[in-house]
Amino acid sequence: MEIILAEHAGFCFGVNRAMDLALKIGKDKDGKVHTLGPLIHNPQAVKKLEEVDVRVESDIEKITEGTVIIRSHGVPPEILEQAEKQELEVVNATCPFVKTAQRNAKELMEEGYDVVISGDQDHPEVIAILGYTDNQAIIVQDESDFEKLDNLKKAGVVAQTTQSLERLQKLTAYLLKNVSELKVYNTICTTTGQRQREAARLSKKVDMMIVIGGYNSANTNRLAEICSESGVKTHHIERAEELNKDWFKNIKKVGITAGASTPNWIIKEVLKRMSEIKEKHEENLEENILTKG
Ligand code: F3S
Incomplete structure (x- = not known):
């Protein structure tokens, strides 16, 4: 055989970076260390972090002291503001490619585009990107969501980094036929x-x-x-x-x-x-x- x-x-660049950071902080820091949500969608990796006292907490308001690690998917800006208010030390392990998608979405909004995110509406990365558009962006998962795009004139598109190219292509082809101006950032991670x-x-x-x-x-x-x-x-x-x-x-x-x-x-x-x-x-x-x- x-x-x-x-x-x-196995581990991509962004996840590897987040895991290394979290393991290092867990070993080096004396105070409490939390990740906001499981750092990685893998129960064995979460267990390994628990061994160095890095705990998972899903609600920022429940973290009252110490360090909070932001995972590679990123978070909406209001979560970072909340962490600051609570005087937490923030270690931002958002993947640089995800940060680019967040920045692109924000720029599009500021330039007056109707922002469209090609992605899964429940995925934390998409929720974070949405936050950078003041929660105004339209999320399109597949063709069944195209009706949400009626009446747009000037559309700006970004994609969840793990989106399939085929879905992004379908969305942009649809928009091209229906809007007078279209700007697309291909933020899919290679x-x-x-x-x-x-x-x-x-x-x-x-x-x-x-x-x-x-x-x-x-x-x-x-x-x-x-x-x-x-x-x-x-x-x-x-x-x-x-x-x-x-x-x-x-x-x-x-x-x-x-x-x-x-x-x-x-x-x-x-x-x-x-x-x-x-x-x-x-x-x-x-x-x-x-x-x-
Ligand atoms: Fe991984 Fe970052 Fe790409 S987390 S899948 S390298 S966007």
Whole structure:
């Protein structure tokens, strides 16, 4: 059995940076340290942070002292103002690419455009970008939201960094036909597209795909969808222990990929467990040959 790991799998630049920062602060600081919401959509990474006393709190008003770490998705500006009012020390780990999307949205609003965000309305990153437009932007998830765009004249578009290019293209094509002026910032992060393209390519070459990452991680779920869509048997797992040796019967090639929020140590555990399964299969195969011989 051949095991092929996608070249780009696991933590992206922004998540890696946020995790490193949080681990360092957890180890160095004496006072209380909180992240506002789980730093990463991965329960094992959250647990690792708890080990250095970095706790998760979802409501800024409940953090009464110490340091608050802003995660890579960013927050609306009023949350930063609130943290300042509460005299908290703020460590802003917003990914620089997300900050660009926030800045672009703010500029568009100031230039008088009707701001349109291509993204998921419940995603914290989108909620944060919305805040930079005084909560005036229109959020468009897919075609079913296009009716919200009627009557716009001058539209300015930004995208959630993990948005698919296809959705952004559909939105801009629609707007182009309906508005007299259109300005588009392509704020999609290349990491996402690169991982998705690689997952699609790899899943066409193997008999089975293993996708590693939090069940609550949107980008991991999307990778699993892409692999399934290419017709290959796909298993989405969070941890090595979930691997079932029966999955690997009659499998010659296995591809592995992992979401942008999946820590490297989990990928390593999965690879180790798969090598053990592989060895066991080869031993069984040899035994069968010897018995038959
Ligand atoms: Fe940043 Fe892109 Fe990751 S926007 S958080 S590097 S997916």
